[in-house]
Amino acid sequence: MSRAVTTYHQRVAQEKRALIVTAATALFLELGYDRTSLARIAERSGVSRATLFKQFPSKAALFDAIVTESWSAAGEEDPPPAGNVVDGLGIIGRRYAELLGRARMTDLFRIVIAELPRFPELAHAQFSRGKMPYFESVRSYLLAEQEAGTVRVEDVDLVATQFLGMISNHVFWPKLLVPGWEVSAERVAQVVDEAVRTIAARYAVPGSGVPADD
Template identity: 50%
Template sequence: MTRETSAYHRGVAAANRALILEAAAALFLKSGYDRTSLAKVAEAAGVSKATLFKQFPTKASLFEATVLAAGATTDGEFEAPAPGDFRAGLVAVGLAYADILRRPRIEELLRTIIAEAPRFPELRERTFDFGTLPVLRTLHRYLISETEAEAARVDDPDAAAAQFLGMIATVVFWPRLVHGNWSLSEDDVRHVVEDAAETMVARYARTHEARGLAGG
């Protein structure tokens, strides 16, 4: 009975969280950070203020969760490619990341932070990952798996992951944030990702000769 009750309450909490985040995103984008209150979010989500405060005690924590939710994958976690083809695996992860960066809400929420942060210290103090965390975790696991398979040698997966995603964001995301008319076609995006993957392969891939020497 306890387990069933616990599972039920977890389900209710998850459903309430989804309602809260959806309502928060709509209000933050419509009214901005300043004019969006936790009480208004609770009303729009159809939950009590106590329910909202239990999950999000501050507006800054709710905004951070809203940003991360906007960049989450539909299944919650992007699966790491199987090791064996270093370039193809990087391209797969890179395209998934580019897809996240091109979502309208990611851009709009970041604009809100840039506009509002100077007036709200609590925003400046938060660490916003803008939906990259699931992809960073996936890329981190993938780089380790390729290193273990001796297809690559990545001594610092965190730094390598940041380098790879940074090469993509520099072209796919940041110019669009600054220049409203910046646009890339699907082919352009793939080209950016493939170029970044080639750079990573040149830097980290192990040649057949190197693998043979390591094995010997």
């Protein structure tokens, strides 16, 4: 089989996968996880049942894929180089805010919250396949900065949680819980900058090139 044909088939498979994920997310929101069948997802996405089962043998596998793909786009980007914690955290913070601002991320959390009493495994998938790998990428960056001598941190897990929490508490949770809530791009930038300044003021090593706080 030629490379061009192989590439074509790969592209078609990716397009069908995207259609399936989009349809499944919409149906999980409309009908709930329990009432959404793979057959209904196949019908909504416009693919055959055989195609769907080939990519996702179970509804749980499909939900795991939704979680993984929702979080991985930002988590797979190269981490900023260590050596300037303000610049590095600024990059990470903007990526995180952009990730949380995606409609799919809001939808994902709504599905998990709605189905948590009956399907706690959905929350486990969200935590273990989505949030924790992303958290680990932030934690690894902070460890690299500590190795570079720009920060002094006793509890890296706590600092990573503090930083991400300062951003999500402003740009994500109100949007998730309050209908029609919007956060301007200017406000998002301000939130990220203040989170960076707060972490740098507390943990940066004096003389490491971090600007003094006004």
